[in-house]
Amino acid sequence: MKLKFVALALASALSVNAQAQTEIQWWHSMTAVNGEWVNDLAKEFNAKQKEYKIVPTFKGSYDESMTAAIAAFRAGNAPNILQVFEVGTATMMASKGAIVPVGKVMKDAGYKFDPKAYVSAVAGYYTAPSGEMLSFPFNSSTTIFYINKDAFKAAGLDASKPPATWPEVTLAAAKLKASGHKCPLTIAWQGWTQLESFSAWHNVEFATKSNGLAGLDARLKVDSPLHERHIENLANMAKQGLFVYKGRANVPEASFVSGECAMITTSAGFYGNVAKNAKFGYSLATLPYYPDVEGAPQNTVIGGASLWVMSGKKSAEYKGVAAFFDFISSPEVQSASHKRTGYLPITTAAYQLTEKSGFYKEKPGTDIAVQQMIRKVTDKSRGIRLGNYVQIRQVEDEELEQVWSGKKTPKEALQAIVKRGNEHLERFQKANKS
Amino acid sequence: MVERNSFLTFLAHAIMILGVAVVAFPLYLAFVASTHTAQEIVQAPMPLLPGGHMWETYSKALIGGGAGAGSTAPVAHMMWVSLVTALVITFGKITISLMSAFAIVYFRFPFKGFFFWAIFITLMLPVEVRIGPTYKVVADLGMLNTYAGLTIPLIASATATFLFRQFFMSVPDELTEAARMDGASPMRFFIDILLPLSKTSIAALFVIQFIYGWNQYLWPLLATTSEDMYPVVVGIKMMVAGGDSQNEWNVVMATALLAMLPPAAVVILMQKWFVKGLVDTEK
């Protein structure tokens, strides 16, 4: 009897040792094919080594998983890694002590962490003014331009030369309309494409303090003459039926894929949908710009999400997190992910590896997004980090809609955006005082 | 109903058909959408008649688009979790509400008014608003990732109590008097007389609460820590691409309709109980 007991105790002790794998909880919001991508990354990493085990858990959409993480953190059981969308960056950063900067995690675990290896426009978004990288870019996309080649041909336009500037876009739209096309141009993610990315693309301020990167007292600057000029242009196009508003967020994308609208500005991530579902010839192009603005085109800002490391966990777990981040930033893994999902590669090495493999030649247009980003950034184009940003995006939507429906002038709307947006920024500043 | 008025009967059918057509049309559309390919749906306007891709879409929905679909938990297990959760919530809520409503309507006790309003106020602040603090309470009690944690917090609202209170108020006093004169104890009255009378209300509430429990999304998402305690509604969300990726509308509709089958079955089954209850209460 005693022997049995001892044997059992020994067996359990041994099995505990054998299972001394450190588990790392990773909460994400990737569904369908992207969800498979996440699970495969975890599987690969777990298969390569036995010390750590990454456990990815789908926790709903970006805002749902953030709510879950906040609740869990307040109850003392946050995950190790949390995927947070780009508009939540300021919230994550400003919560003092809730997160551990990625740069610190890597350094503490003994990894050589060179921020310069990362594409500056991508990593810059997630970097503190001090240069320390706060979160790990994971799935990043940017704003580009798509055109319907068949519609162009039918309107007598040269489908192999997509309009590169806004004046050219207006001309093309007029020709499309003249040839009977009901929706020459539409816009998705209007705040992101027409105000934020627009500002960076033209190297003008979207907000003060380097668009918020340099301090919580940043305030919006979208009522500038250039912004007003652009929204005025779009408003006129709307009046003439050249630009048709098709909804908020990515809802307008459906009207491009169906062939209804001939041109659209939206995320690079839309490519997969177009490739699969469009029944017409299409082309990817760089975002249009105003040629008379000095410094344009500069670079565009990213969308998507990054991985944040939560505080308050065991030190062995942090080592595991560092090992995982090192794994997914290797050029091979990066390049494979980029090819699979369409999200941007975050290191220049990964970009070069993809180029060498001939991927961009095979699938023309897939490198447009990278080309827009792989430039030296300026203080005005490094990225945007503003608090309460989700609400500010909604303000942008509400005010711009009133311009498209003719209720407000562009000037009124932009001033309203600045006024209401700044109220949100003030609130955020107050709530996150050091 | 009582007289054979053929005009009224015709009118009744006409109105019912109109009502059903309007109310069921969106569901019909969902079904049609699930039988086409994603491309066909996106080319406006979508055809109004079912297409030929039904098997393709539904097997995709059940088995998953590729190797290793978004969720690691098999659909069958998720349905089981949903079933247990929905049933526990339903039975739990109906039971405690019957007892509370009985106490409030048929007894006089100190602070009765206070308790009535306390229970009633739970209608005024839905789960979503207090979800953060509720999570903390559940976590502190060690109930995360358990069936108890999934169900008990959702029992804390007064819909059922309110309904039963309304119903009990309308029960004739003569019945109560007769019971008291017969020397029956309150519980006797409750079980032998009140409950049978309440059959239709209980049946209606059963349907409502079952569906309420079945369709829960946000709370299970927060209150579970591993994907194998996810109910089926969460599983659906996982298969639906959002944000940048494409939305496969046909698969979305198919999975939504599949997830709707058990609640729909409950509705159909309870129909029979309705009729039975009606026959029983004919005195």
Place this chain on the structure above:
Amino acid sequence: MEKRVQFRSTWLPWLLIAPQVIVIGVFFFWPAAQAVLQSFQVQDAFGMSTEWVGVQNFQELFQNDSYLASFKTTAQFSILVAVLGIGLSLILAIFADRILKGAVVYKTLLIVPYAVAPAVAGVLWIFMFSPSLGVVAYALGHLGFEWNHLLNEGHGMTLIVMAAVWKQISYNFLFFLAGLQSIPKSLIEAAAIDGAKAWRRFWTIQFPLLSPTTFFLLVINMVYAFFDTFAIVDATTHGGPGQATSILVYKAYYDGFKAMDLGGSAAQSVVLMTIVIALTVIQFRFVEKKVNY
């Protein structure tokens, strides 16, 4: 409102009421109190720095033009949803009650929409009315009516009212039917024998006897319109065009869940809660008097 005849017992009512009181004490009042507390604080999302600001959150709310405009939008929306929801389902229930043939089919088809999850319901309506690919929008276009809920505020409000009412019709129908079917047939037959036509029978017997159910549904529909319609707005108009469909509950949930502004969201919830409690008290004080028990 109290019953004339009641039971007497010192301990039984406490025992009966205990389970519910315990559950709501632990899982409602405790968390709700904390949520209310948050409305008096300003804190970052993770609760790392908390500052007590008294009524400042509330002051900021009432100085905000968008928030004040939302009151009018919400009133419009709630009245439409409650009236249409109850009215239409009552009509359907009355006629469903009359039918003998095919009753089960009609009733099932009318109740099944309730089984649709709210998020999916919103998606279905967008599907039908999307100016680009919606079949109904397309049909309306052919009839010469330009449907565009993206830019036309009236269309936006119509869309969310329709979607909200659609979800509730099943719920109301179910309870009205249960109420109608629990009216003893003998009463109806007696009236018919007395020569009362269907219309009269409805107003003198069925409607009064339905009044407890109607009152129940009035309160429930009001609570629904004020609190549970967030998912529908979120799936369809997102509060647009402009702010035309930005109802109070949408703003509250948006701030809490999408924007992680917990203090502001809690303050808005407290305001909403106060409104609904006030409306309920009014209903109990004045409307319940007319209810026949």
